[in-house]
Amino acid sequence: QMLGLVPEMYQSIDSSRLTVLYFSLSALDLLGKIEKISDNRKQEIIRWIYSLQNKPCDDDYARCGFIATDSLPSDVDANYGHIAMTYVALCSLLILGDDLSRVDRDSVINGLKCLQLKTGAYQCIALGSESDARFVYCAACISSILQDWRGMDKDRATEFLMESQSYEGGFAQNVGREAHGGSTFCSIAALTLMNKLDDLPRQRRNDLLRWCLQRQQTGFNGRPNKPMDTCYSFWLGASLKLLGAQDFVNQDANFSFLMTTQDRYIGGFSKWAGYMPDVLHSYFGIAGMHVISNEVEIHPALNISMRAFRHWQDNIATTAV
Amino acid sequence: TINTNYFIQSNLSMAELLYRDRPEWNDITPIPLPYNDREPVVQIMYSERFKDVYSYMAAIMKNKEYSERAFDLTTDAILLNTANYTVWHYRREILRELKLDLAPEMEYTRSVIADQPKNYQVWHHRRCIIEMSGDASKELQLTEETLDKDAKNYHAWDHRQWVLNQYAMWDGELDYVDELLTKDLRNNSAWNQRYFVINSTVGWSKETVEKELEYTADYISKAPNNESSWNYATGIIKKNSMKYTEFLCFTDLCRRLHQSNVPSPFLMSALAEIYIEEENSTAASNIFEKLKELDSIRANYWSYRQQELTAC
Numbered sequence: 001q002m003l004g005l006v007p008e009m010y011q012s013i014d015s016s017r018l019t020v021l022y023f024s025l026s027a028l029d030l031l032g033k034i035e036k037i038s039d040n041r042k043q044e045i046i047r048w049i050y051s052l053q054n055k056p057c058d059d060d061y062a063r064c065g066f067i068a069t070d071s072l073p074s075d076v077d078a079n080y081g082h083i084a085m086t087y088v089a090l091c092s093l094l095i096l097g098d099d100l101s102r103v104d105r106d107s108v109i110n111g112l113k114c115l116q117l118k119t120g121a122y123q124c125i126a127l128g129s130e131s132d133a134r135f136v137y138c139a140a141c142i143s144s145i146l147q148d149w150r151g152m153d154k155d156r157a158t159e160f161l162m163e164s165q166s167y168e169g170g171f172a173q174n175v176g177r178e179a180h181g182g183s184t185f186c187s188i189a190a191l192t193l194m195n196k197l198d199d200l201p202r203q204r205r206n207d208l209l210r211w212c213l214q215r216q217q218t219g220f221n222g223r224p225n226k227p228m229d230t231c232y233s234f235w236l237g238a239s240l241k242l243l244g245a246q247d248f249v250n251q252d253a254n255f256s257f258l259m260t261t262q263d264r265y266i267g268g269f270s271k272w273a274g275y276m277p278d279v280l281h282s283y284f285g286i287a288g289m290h291v292i293s294n295e296v297e298i299h300p301a302l303n304i305s306m307r308a309f310r311h312w313q314d315n316i317a318t319t320a321v
Numbered sequence: 322t323i324n325t326n327y328f329i330q331s332n333l334s335m336a337e338l339l340y341r342d343r344p345e346w347n348d349i350t351p352i353p354l355p356y357n358d359r360e361p362v363v364q365i366m367y368s369e370r371f372k373d374v375y376s377y378m379a380a381i382m383k384n385k386e387y388s389e390r391a392f393d394l395t396t397d398a399i400l401l402n403t404a405n406y407t408v409w410h411y412r413r414e415i416l417r418e419l420k421l422d423l424a425p426e427m428e429y430t431r432s433v434i435a436d437q438p439k440n441y442q443v444w445h446h447r448r449c450i451i452e453m454s455g456d457a458s459k460e461l462q463l464t465e466e467t468l469d470k471d472a473k474n475y476h477a478w479d480h481r482q483w484v485l486n487q488y489a490m491w492d493g494e495l496d497y498v499d500e501l502l503t504k505d506l507r508n509n510s511a512w513n514q515r516y517f518v519i520n521s522t523v524g525w526s527k528e529t530v531e532k533e534l535e536y537t538a539d540y541i542s543k544a545p546n547n548e549s550s551w552n553y554a555t556g557i558i559k560k561n562s563m564k565y566t567e568f569l570c571f572t573d574l575c576r577r578l579h580q581s582n583v584p585s586p587f588l589m590s591a592l593a594e595i596y597i598e599e600e601n602s603t604a605a606s607n608i609f610e611k612l613k614e615l616d617s618i619r620a621n622y623w624s625y626r627q628q629e630l631t632a633c
Contacts, residue, residue, distance in 0.1 A: 004361045011371050015404045021363045048362040070355045071367070071375055076382045078407050078414075127410045130445045167516050167556030173475070176482055176520070178513040180475065207559065210590070213622055214548060224548040225507040226473060248622040 002279055003037075003045070017069040018052065021045070022088035023283040025095045029305045030286050030296050034095060042096045049089050054081045056107045062126035064104070064111030081111055083124045087138040090145045095308045100316055105146050112139055112151030120153065120160030121174070132173035136161060137186035140193040141302055147318060149194075158196045161187045168224075169207030181215055181222030184208075185235040188242050189301040197242070205243075212239050213248055219257030219288075229271045230261045230281045233288025238300040246292045258289050339373040345390070351376035352383065371401050382411055387418040396429075403433065409442045413449055423454045431463060438467050444476045448483065460484040465497070472501065473510045482517060494518045506540050509549040516553065525561040533557055534571045541588075545578060551587035555594065565595045586616035593626070602630045 002024040013020060025045075028034050037045075052066045054074060065081025066089040072079050086108060093100055114126045115135065122135035136157050143149045163175045164187065170179025171187035188208075191197040200208065215221055220232035233254055240249055261269050262285065269285030270278065287303070290296040297306035340346050354372050357364055367375075378398045381391045395412040398405060416426060430447040437443065451457050464481040467474055485491060495518050501511035515533075523529055537554045540547065558565055565572055575592045578585070589608050596605035609627040613620045 002363060004364065005358060006363055006365045008366050008368050008371075010365045011367055012402050012404065014365060014367075014402050015406060017363050017365065024363070044360045045362050048360075072379050072407060073352060073383065076379060076407075077385065078382060078410050080407075082406070125406060127406075128445075128449070129406065130441055130448075166513065167560040168513075168552045169556070174479065176486075176517045177479055178475070178510050203559065207556075211552075213619055216618055218618075223473070224509040224552060226509070245622075248619065248625065250618045250621075253618055 014069050014071055016084070018049070018066065018085045018092070019068075019088050020279055021049070022092045022095075023279045025092050026304060026308075027279075027283045027286050029095050029308060030290060030298065032296070034307075037096075046093060046096050046098050049092055050102050052085070052089065053102075053104065054079070054107075054111075055104070056110070061107055061110035062114045064107040078127060080125050080127050081108075083112070083115055083122060083135050083138040083142070086111075087141050090142060091302070091304050091308070094145070094304060094312050094316075097311055100146075103146070105148060108142065109146065109148045109151040112142060115139070116151075116153060116157070118156075119175075120156030120158070122157075133161060133164060133171060133183040133186040133190070134173065137190045140190040144193045144302065145312065152194075154194045154196065158191065158194060158199060161191060162199070165204060165208065169204070169209075169211035171208075178223060179211060181220065181232045181235040181239075184212065185239045188239045189303075192242050192301050209240075209243055209245055209248075212236055212243065213245070216249060216254065217257075218250075218253040219261075220254070228257060230258060230269045230288060231271065231284035233258055234284040234291055234303075237288055237291040238298070238303070241291055241300040249292050251293055254292070255289060258285055261285060339370065340377045340394070341373055346377065349377060349380050349384075352379035354379075374398050374401055378408060382407075387415045389419070391415055392419070392421070399433070403437055403440050404442055406442050409446050413446065416450075417453070423450055423456075426450050427454075427459065431459075434463070434467060438471065438474055439476060441476070444480055448480065451484075457484050457488045457490070461490065468501075472505060472508050475510075478510050478514065482514075485518075486521065491518065491522050502540065506544055507547050507549055509552075512549045512553045516557065525557065527563070527567065530557050530561060530563060531568060531570065534568055538570065538574050541574065541578075545583045545585040545588055548587055551585075551591060555591050565591075565598050584615060586612060586619075589615065597630070606630055 002020060006020070010020070025034070051070065054063050054065060054067060056064050063080040065083060065086035067074060067079055067081055068085045090100070090103070111126070115122045115124070116139070117123065117131050119131070121131040122139050123129045123131045124135050139152050139157070143152050161171065164172045164177070164183070166172050166179040168179040171184040172179050173183040188197065214224070215232065215236045217228050219228040219230065220236045221228045222232045222235065237249065237254070240246055258269070261271070261281070263270060268278070268282035271281050287298055291298045291300055299306055299309040302309060341351060353376050354367060374394070374397045378394055381394060392412065392415045395408050395415070398408045399412070415421070416423070427450060430443055430450065433440070433443045434447070451460065460480065461484065464477045467477040485494060495515070498511050498515045498518065501508050519525065519529065519533065534554055537550050540550045541554065544550070554571060558568065572595050575588060575595060578588050579592055589612050593605045593608040596608065606627050609623045612623040616623065
């Protein structure tokens, strides 16, 4: 339903419209329903995604990457690419079986370069934005999918992430901030993709593991003494999977919690039991159920189905992975 | 408390004419929003008002018009989609171009924050305004107000830390943390802030760690099942590469609580770490055994920790 016409209330997320596409497609994929989309329709969607790819302005790549929506014309100066939209665009294309041949790789990678700060962190848009672990993650995914790390100073990015590990053991969004389930996923996944996870000294890895495991109540919370939320089943589930600690998660308890946040009438998941479901929590509810259990295989770092990942491996990847 | 410019504007604009019906705008040709219902892809069914505002926003941005009316238009555009980072950026360009007074902008961002305290764009905008004006004098109050409504709002804490770092306004921050912990000793954000302040000011000498452990011991005794206090106590020792055994006050506390059979998995976990440091594997193993039952959801993990003891 989300793939077609979408109600007015979604106006307020127009600026992340591409992420709504990704959540919908990836959810369908995890549910084994991607083949229900006809080839024609897949091509329609692929065309729309590519229509959101920005071209460079002479030698200036700052605006490159993908934009979120077509509601503002792409030739408006300030309509720069957004790192998260680039990430979800690539994932969506992979899910739809596209070969990424229409991705202007050089432009995307050069665009990425413009976004990395001296601290090693990334902004999301070259016009200027907040910078934190979320966008380091996006950069790592993009570089990984395109197999091109020229847009990423991996050492600096790693330094930034390591600095952001708090005294608690989890990772925060930034140096000095509070350890958080979302940023912990972003950091662990980014480090994994950059092949830097083993740089973590043993004691700090132990503390990280313990902090992640402590997040499980029945489902998971994102920080100590905060309520559980559907999406943390994915953020922490995937983190623990990447740490090789999936066996330490109590799957039954997690599953029971997720069943309570599912909406019996509308379908989908909400953040908490009894709340309105939304596409983000619906996606993460499904992903959260499966990332550990492996009933449906999910790539725990890239956050796409293993089916989509294997398509990338078989048809796009150019070196042995 | 929310009734400020932002909402007064919003109530008015709902009743106002569409831009396309305003004579003072008829020099502008709006750029209509694409709407594809033949091959829709997450096609949002924009309202008339949204299409109207954004079709004019597009035209203005394309023409690069930096004017008062363009500025007011961004207010309407932001109201309809507060996450539109392109529009926020354009608004900043107008502010700079026209050298507009930043005081009303501070008020405006305050009201948007009050309405949507978890919106990334408004907090970033506020930060930019402060960088332009150099005036961070209201930020502690703003974040305090925001935290009053939600003591763990990540954006508010992020902003507060940025201000403290940038403008070195450390006076009274530890007192603020004390206040918050008195109100709620389980406020993990407040504990994190405590670490941040000390780290940024006096630093972690052995004396400081000792003092902080005494401070934390009090809270641990009040609520031995509070993860936040335990994370703080064990964290300050480990992050500063010190040893538990350097701090008798803390190890004594753990042993005392354990002797009184306080059923806290956090206590047990800390005690196990102490035993491991003291190379007492038997004692550590016993603790892990107890944890398999006391903290049964993590039974597999505690088993693993037990096995790890024997694998040298």
